[in-house]
Amino acid sequence: MIEHSLPPGATIDHLWQLRVAGEIRVRAVDWVAPLPQGLVADYSTPDGDVFVSTVLVPLVCVRCPSTRSHIVQGRWGDELTLICIRCGTDWTGRWAGIGDDDGAASRALLKQIIVESGFTPGTGVGDTIGDIRDEFHAGLWTPSRIDQRLADALPLTVQGDHGGTGPEAIAQCMVSTLPDWRLRSLRFSEALARTIGLLRAPGAGTDTETLDVLDSVMGLARTIAALEPGDLRHEPEAQIES
Numbered sequence: 001m002i003e004h005s006l007p008p009g010a011t012i013d014h015l016w017q018l019r020v021a022g023e024i025r026v027r028a029v030d031w032v033a034p035l036p037q038g039l040v041a042d043y044s045t046p047d048g049d050v051f052v053s054t055v056l057v058p059l060v061c062v063r064c065p066s067t068r069s070h071i072v073q074g075r076w077g078d079e080l081t082l083i084c085i086r087c088g089t090d091w092t093g094r095w096a097g098i099g100d101d102d103g104a105a106s107r108a109l110l111k112q113i114i115v116e117s118g119f120t121p122g123t124g125v126g127d128t129i130g131d132i133r134d135e136f137h138a139g140l141w142t143p144s145r146i147d148q149r150l151a152d153a154l155p156l157t158v159q160g161d162h163g164g165t166g167p168e169a170i171a172q173c174m175v176s177t178l179p180d181w182r183l184r185s186l187r188f189s190e191a192l193a194r195t196i197g198l199l200r201a202p203g204a205g206t207d208t209e210t211l212d213v214l215d216s217v218m219g220l221a222r223t224i225a226a227l228e229p230g231d232l233r234h235e236p237e238a239q240i241e242s
């Protein structure tokens with residue numbers, strides 16, 4: 001296993017969030033079987049006590065179950081956290097690797113993704129969400145009626161009397177539009193998923209950055225909710241392949 005070094009200029013407490021194009025495939029154990037009786041004693045056969053067969057499997061959302069465009073999150077040395085941009089579910093990436101009971105493969109993969117991404121170490125979650133909002137105002141993406149339905153639900157559940165600012169409230173809104181996820185905009189879904197990730201991160205939740213991000217994403221949702229029908233896009237975006 002290659003030992004990766006923290007990128008220059010990055011700190012170990014920086015929370016990384018990177019959206020992965022396509023699937024993340026990891027090598028997992030498919031099956032383990034003892035050698036048939038008699039083979040071990042016969043020294044003409046391959047040396048060993050058992051057969052171990054491995055297979056490449058995609059990391060799959062534990063709720064919806066999408067395998068694509070997940071957001072990868074964590075601090076340097078953490079296990080890989082994944083956030084599904086379709087349904088907002090977050091989970092720890094673990095797979096049946098060989099000798100990976102302690103999550104070593106998951107930690108190594110997060111380091112590798114961080115290093116290979118070449119992403120600017122100083123970029124925070126709020127910067128990315130700010131970019132998504134700026135792209136919207138610049139007309140680079142146009143919300144759909146499903147985005148609007150999702151945005152309509154958000155202020156009620158996240159800022160209403162019952163919901164608080166919990167990540168699960170945002171995820172529930174994403175789940176409610178899951179049958180129409182193909183008609184949602186990738187960038188709006190991404191902004192919500194990144195916000196969920198930040199709210200779920202240990203140590204987040206009360207600091208100024210988290211509140212700013214929540215403010216910013218809810219501001220975007222309110223703007224989308226207030227759009228006239230004629231300002232919404234008519235064609236499916238379909239950027240997230242099935």
Ligand SMILES: [Zn+2]
Nearest residue numbers: 061064084087
């Ligand atoms: Zn999902």
